[in-house]
Amino acid sequence: MAVAGSAPAYTIAATTATLIAVAGVGAPAALLWCAIPMLGIAWAFLYLGRADVNAGATYSWVARALHPVLGFLSGWAMVISMILFMLAAALPAGSMTVSLFAPDQVDNVALVTTVGAVWFVVMACLVYFGVHITARAQWIMGITEVGILLLFGVLALVRAATTAHAGLTFSWSWFGLSHLAGPGVFVAAALVAAFYFWGWDVSSNLNEEAVDGHKSAGRAGLIGVAIVFVLFEIYTVAVLTLMSTKSIEANSANVLSALGEIIWPGIGGKLLLLAFALSTIATLETALVQVTRTLFAMGRDNTMPRALGRVHPRWKTPAFATVVVAGVSLVLFVGSNFLGSVADIMTNAISSTGLLVAFYYTLAGVAVVVAYRRVLTKSLKNFLLIGLWPALGAVFLGWVFVASIPNNAPVVNIVGVGLIALGFIPLAIFSRRAKTYYSRRPLELPAEFETANPSNSAEPAMPGAVSD
Numbered sequence: 001m002a003v004a005g006s007a008p009a010y011t012i013a014a015t016t017a018t019l020i021a022v023a024g025v026g027a028p029a030a031l032l033w034c035a036i037p038m039l040g041i042a043w044a045f046l047y048l049g050r051a052d053v054n055a056g057a058t059y060s061w062v063a064r065a066l067h068p069v070l071g072f073l074s075g076w077a078m079v080i081s082m083i084l085f086m087l088a089a090a091l092p093a094g095s096m097t098v099s100l101f102a103p104d105q106v107d108n109v110a111l112v113t114t115v116g117a118v119w120f121v122v123m124a125c126l127v128y129f130g131v132h133i134t135a136r137a138q139w140i141m142g143i144t145e146v147g148i149l150l151l152f153g154v155l156a157l158v159r160a161a162t163t164a165h166a167g168l169t170f171s172w173s174w175f176g177l178s179h180l181a182g183p184g185v186f187v188a189a190a191l192v193a194a195f196y197f198w199g200w201d202v203s204s205n206l207n208e209e210a211v212d213g214h215k216s217a218g219r220a221g222l223i224g225v226a227i228v229f230v231l232f233e234i235y236t237v238a239v240l241t242l243m244s245t246k247s248i249e250a251n252s253a254n255v256l257s258a259l260g261e262i263i264w265p266g267i268g269g270k271l272l273l274l275a276f277a278l279s280t281i282a283t284l285e286t287a288l289v290q291v292t293r294t295l296f297a298m299g300r301d302n303t304m305p306r307a308l309g310r311v312h313p314r315w316k317t318p319a320f321a322t323v324v325v326a327g328v329s330l331v332l333f334v335g336s337n338f339l340g341s342v343a344d345i346m347t348n349a350i351s352s353t354g355l356l357v358a359f360y361y362t363l364a365g366v367a368v369v370v371a372y373r374r375v376l377t378k379s380l381k382n383f384l385l386i387g388l389w390p391a392l393g394a395v396f397l398g399w400v401f402v403a404s405i406p407n408n409a410p411v412v413n414i415v416g417v418g419l420i421a422l423g424f425i426p427l428a429i430f431s432r433r434a435k436t437y438y439s440r441r442p443l444e445l446p447a448e449f450e451t452a453n454p455s456n457s458a459e460p461a462m463p464g465a466v467s468d
Helices: 002-006 008-051 058-065 068-101 109-128 131-162 185-197 200-206 213-242 245-250 255-263 268-300 319-338 340-351 353-371 380-407 410-422 424-430 447-452
Strands: none
Touching: 002 008, 002 131, 002 200, 002 213, 002 268, 008 058, 008 068, 008 131, 008 185, 008 200, 008 213, 008 245, 008 255, 008 268, 008 353, 008 380, 058 068, 058 268, 058 353, 068 109, 068 268, 068 319, 068 353, 068 410, 068 424, 109 131, 109 268, 109 319, 131 213, 131 255, 131 268, 185 213, 185 353, 185 380, 200 213, 200 268, 213 255, 245 255, 255 268, 268 319, 353 380, 353 410, 410 424
16 A cells, blocks of 8 residues: 555556756656655654554554644645645556557546546545455555566666666766756755655555554555565666657656557567556545545544545445545546646646645654653654754755745746635634533653653543454
C-alpha cells in the first residue's frame, strides 16, 4: 500500500520530464536530497504510530502532540490534497486503458472520461468491501507494476552501459549538489522531487486494521519510501542516458512508454504503459483509503459529521465516508473533463496540493520531536531517529512550503493556502460537539519508553474503531 501510494510508474511517466526540465542532470541529486528528509518524516510516522494507533494518523498525532486545531488542519489538508489528486489520477487511468486497447480513441474525451470513472467506481467498491479485498487487489497490481519496472530498470541500465544511445554519458556527479546551484533551481527541483515521494503514508491510516499496526504500519512507510526511491533514481538515470532532450520534451506526458520502446522495441512501450495504468489505478485506491480513514476518525471524534464515523457491520469499513468521498470526487472528475472552465480551476487546484502536503508533513515532523522530547537524549538512536532526522525533514518541508509561495502562480497560492484556511469552517461548526478531541491529553509514549516518563499510561481504545 505504501509503494502504491507513491505510484512509482505513474510518477515516473508523468513527472520525470518536469523534474529534468527544472534540474537537468541534477535530477538524480534532487531525488536523493529530497529522499533524505522524507525518510525523516517516515521515521516520524513510525514513532508517532507506535504511540497512538489511530486511523486519522497525523490528524490525531498532531492534535495530541502539538494542538488540536493544528491536528484538525493537518487532517483537513490531507483530505483535500487527496481528493484533488484523485481528480488528477482518474483521467490518466482512463487514458492509459484506452491507449492499451483502442489507441485510435485516445482523444475521445467522452470515452476516456467514462473509462476513468468506471475505474474510480471499481476502486471505491474494493475500498468499501473491506481491507482484505483492498490488500489483495494491491498485491496483484503492485507485484505486476513493480516487477515490470524492475525488469525494465535492469535492462535500461545494461543498455546504457553497453550500447550507443541518444542521451548523455552517465556521471556520478549527477548525485551532487553542484548541478542544483543556479538561482532558484534547488527550490524548484525540491518541490517536484517532494511530489515524487508523497503518498507512502497511506500505511499509517491502516494501522487500526493491520496486524501489529502500531509497528507494521510505520515500518511499511519506511520500506515504501526506500523502494520507490530506488525505482525513481534508476529511471531518472535511464531517461537521461537513453533519451535525447528533444525526445524527453516530445514525450513529456509519458516518458515511460517512449523509454520502453528504446529498451525493448515493439513490446517495451506496451508493457510500461501497462505498468503506468496499473500504478494510476492502484493510487486511486490508496487515495480513497487515506481520505475515508481520516474522515472516519474525524466523524468518530465528532470534529466532522458523526455519520462519517460509522462502520459497516459486515465489512468493517467506513462505509458512509467511502460513499460520500466517491460520490463527490466522481462528480468533480466528470465535470472537470467536460467543462473547460472547471478543468482550468481544477488544474490550478491540483498544482496547489504540494503546499497542502508540505504543510501536514511538516507538522508530523515537529509533532514527533515534541512528543518524545524527554527521551531524545536517552540514546543515540533516539536522538537520530526520533529527534534530529525528523526535525531536519520538518525544516526541509517547511522551507519548501514557504519558499515555493513567491514562485507559484497567484491562483495556486490562493487555492493552496485558502483550502487550509477553509478548514476553520468545520472546525468552528463542530468544536462544541468535539469537546473530547479539543481537550485531549498529550500523546503518551510507547511502553518501552515508560521508564523515562513513568507517569505515562496506555490510552484506552476509542469506541467505534475500525477492526479487522
